[in-house]
Amino acid sequence: MFTAFLIKYAEIGVKGKNRHLFEDALIHQIKYALKKCEGQFLIHKTQGRIYVDAQTDFDFDETIEHLQKVFGISQICPVVYVRDEGFEKLCDTVVKYIGDVYPGCNKTFKVNARRARKDYPKDSMEINADMGEAILNAYPDMSVDVHKPDITLNIEVRENIYVYSETIPGPGGMPVGTGGKAMLLLSGGIDSPVAGYMIAKRGVKIDAVYFHAPPYTSERAKQKVVDLARIVSRYTGPIYLHVINFTDIQLYIHEKCPHEELTIIMRRYMMRIAEHLARENQCLGLITGESIGQVASQTMSSLAATNEVCGLPVYRPLIGFDKQEIVEVAEKIGTFETSILPFEDCCTIFVAKHPVTKPNVKIIRRHERNLEERIEELVEKALKTDELIIVE
Ligand code: ATP
Ligand code: MG
Numbered sequence: 001m002f003t004a005f006l007i008k009y010a011e012i013g014v015k016g017k018n019r020h021l022f023e024d025a026l027i028h029q030i031k032y033a034l035k036k037c038e039g040q041f042l043i044h045k046t047q048g049r050i051y052v053d054a055q056t057d058f059d060f061d062e063t064i065e066h067l068q069k070v071f072g073i074s075q076i077c078p079v080v081y082v083r084d085e086g087f088e089k090l091c092d093t094v095v096k097y098i099g100d101v102y103p104g105c106n107k108t109f110k111v112n113a114r115r116a117r118k119d120y121p122k123d124s125m126e127i128n129a130d131m132g133e134a135i136l137n138a139y140p141d142m143s144v145d146v147h148k149p150d151i152t153l154n155i156e157v158r159e160n161i162y163v164y165s166e167t168i169p170g171p172g173g174m175p176v177g178t179g180g181k182a183m184l185l186l187s188g189g190i191d192s193p194v195a196g197y198m199i200a201k202r203g204v205k206i207d208a209v210y211f212h213a214p215p216y217t218s219e220r221a222k223q224k225v226v227d228l229a230r231i232v233s234r235y236t237g238p239i240y241l242h243v244i245n246f247t248d249i250q251l252y253i254h255e256k257c258p259h260e261e262l263t264i265i266m267r268r269y270m271m272r273i274a275e276h277l278a279r280e281n282q283c284l285g286l287i288t289g290e291s292i293g294q295v296a297s298q299t300m301s302s303l304a305a306t307n308e309v310c311g312l313p314v315y316r317p318l319i320g321f322d323k324q325e326i327v328e329v330a331e332k333i334g335t336f337e338t339s340i341l342p343f344e345d346c347c348t349i350f351v352a353k354h355p356v357t358k359p360n361v362k363i364i365r366r367h368e369r370n371l372e373e374r375i376e377e378l379v380e381k382a383l384k385t386d387e388l389i390i391v392e
Pocket of ligand 1: 186187188189190193209211270287289294297298
């Protein structure tokens with residue numbers, strides 16, 4: 001029955017000259033999302049509205065499922081599209097529509113007509129009244145309620161006529177690409193994919209970097225990160241994932257620095273390299289999955305020590321989330337099952353038994369001086385191992 005969708009978006013922040021940028025980005029993301037669906041669609045905007053018209057048969061549920069992953073959509077309205085063959089024919093179609101969509105035919109309703117084409121023989125008030133009457137005549141158990149109707153039956157008269165009354169929630173947020181780009185530090189854990197999702201939801205395009213430590217971390221651990229990036233890319237569009245070989249840096253830190261500071265110093269080098277990649281790829285910030293107090297390397301003091309090495313802003317959308325709250329989002333977006341697969345994150349030789357929880361930045365800096373001899377060369381070498389995987 002439905003052959004089109006009206007896409008509604010929240011209008012906050014999209015007034016004035018930014019509006020078309022917002023709409024074009026939204027259309028671009030809708031096209032990307034529907035590429036993987038059965039059927040052909042024409043996506044177009046008319047007078048401040050975006051429509052998705054099916055040009056062939058399509059799978060309704062699958063299409064909705066994909067549209068619900070496009071940030072920037074607040075509501076999806078399935079539309080019945082009627083050729084203009086006179087008002088009587090339109091009434092017949094609408095009466096049939098109500099019978100199909102609301103089988104009991106016993107609801108309260110109001111008709112909400114919009115006449116975008118002024119040469120239509122009835123104005124919107126007349127359409128409301130005459131259509132209301134046709135519905136009441138067909139279904140004696142229906143009644144009109146203009147204040148709090150169960151059903152608002154929208155009739156939009158353009159070259160053709162759009163009829164819709166149902167709304168399905170979209171994911172909200174802003175279309176990806178309207179907010180610039182950021183570099184996500186993506187590990188195989190639960191948190192970082194959720195962090196990437198949350199920043200992308202605000203319209204930010206995501207690049208990612210994964211620090212791989214073969215042979216201490218396996219190929220399967222790397223594949224898991226690629227799989228996670230693929231799940232996140234359903235929402236964000238293609239993700240450029242950089243895989244950096246971090247083994248030599250880790251071994252060198254292990255050799256030269258106090259073991260209880262290993263994690264912090266290692267994190268500082270991850271941030272430095274991520275920032276380098278971010279700047280090379282026009283990213284305006286870094287994203288991590290950190291949350292205050294979750295582990296020793298995420299206390300306020302530890303975060304201060306990690307943050308210190310970055311010039312770019314570091315976005316930590318999970319900073320005030322409890323683990324359970326993060327898990328709930330991970331389940332909702334479909335990354336949880338993959339995140340909890342058991343492949344090692346990092347070899348135990350790199351994890352101290354008693355890591356510092358209150359690192360002193362001055363002391364950390366002093367211990368990093370133990371690395372002076374070779375670290376620059378090792379960072380450069382690591383950057384050369386950059387393997388780019390385009391995930392979609
Ligand atoms: P996650 O669940 O995201 O792995 P975590 O609770 O295991 O997080 P940490 O291991 O302390 O926490 O990592 C904190 C953050 O640092 C991660 O959320 C991620 O953004 C980044 N990170 C950690 N390890 C890596 C890695 N190997 N490659 C890329 N980023 C990493
Ligand atoms: Mg981790």
